[in-house]
Amino acid sequence: MTDVLILGGTGWVSGRIAQAWLDRGARVTCLARGGRAAPAGADLVTADRDAPGAYEEVVRQEWDEVVDISSHPRHVEDAVSALESRAVHWSYVSSVSVYASAAEYGADESAAIVEPARDGAADDYARAKAAAEGAVGALGDRVAISRPGLIVGPGDPTDRFGYWPARFAAAAAEPVMIPEPEGLWAQVIDVDDLAAFVVSAAARGWRGVVNAVGASTPLAEVLAAAREAAGHTGAVVPVPAARLVAHDVAYWAGPRSLPLWLPDDMPGFASRDGRAFRAAGGRTRALSETVERVLADERARGLDRPRRAGVSREDEVALLDALASDDRG
Known part of the structure; x- marks a missing residue:
């Protein structure tokens, strides 16, 4: 059975990803602050990602897949530091907001991104997402990064x-x-189409960066x-x-x-090139x-x-x- 750790899993997008993994038959653990339920069938580990030792309980085992959607760079950095030796594959949900310019119609993943936020700052969404991408980049060729546009559903x-x-x-x-x-x-992009891609790409061991867009x-x-x-x-x-x-x-x-x-x-x-996403198996309804x-x-x-x-x-x-x-x- 596939062991999946969702950093989150009680919110909207991360919860849909957790549910998609459950539907696939995986054993899912959600690490979240608490106060909201994880999807039925998932285990919930209550932890504050701002607190020391947030990952103590989940570093005790190996994970076939780790999923993170956080826009707080320090959360992502700390998770990578704690779990990099425990994760076979890592999925990070970023955003097309990381691109430095919105003036070019049809730009692809090679377009320049904004300067990453420094010192774990999260007050600028685009720069925070760029810094988080940089943090997961330390995992080398084990990472799938999805950059969705407006997620709806x-x-x-x-x-x-x-x-x-x-x-x-x-x-x-x-x-x-x-x-x-x-x-x-x-x-x-429909939230369930995004979740389906994140899960199917990880199940295949896909690595890379794509604009997850319709x-x-x-x-x-x-x-x-x-x-x-x-x-x-x-x-x-x-x-x-x-x-x-x-x-x-x-x-x-x-x-x-x-x-x-x-x-x-x-x-x-609103015109990012989605060809790499489709080539990687992404589908939109x-x-x-x-x-x-x-x-x-x-x-x-x-x-x-x-x-x-x-x-x-x-x-x-x-x-x-x-x-x-x-x-x-």
């Missing part, structure tokens, strides 16, 4: 991708505000897929970027934002299937629940009124 705690099918469903026959989509792109798709097509799945029949109101910014609507994520909307000087962020999965999850969680990303429906109606007032002069 049921249970997403960021509320970004799900905003759109949920908003179209909640609006029904009423208007929905979208960013003017001309020239804008989106690139996502197809780069015009944002207009992504929004249309969300609208169709939701059965929205109201008007769609595209708003130019300058007008959204003038009304304090934010890009990409967070409160009072339009998720997935990026500044037009970042064409490379149809966008329509992911949208349907996310919509079902959003309905189950509540279309009108408070969200971590997006514009509230009340605020959206007020914004549409303000924009119409601007147009009337």
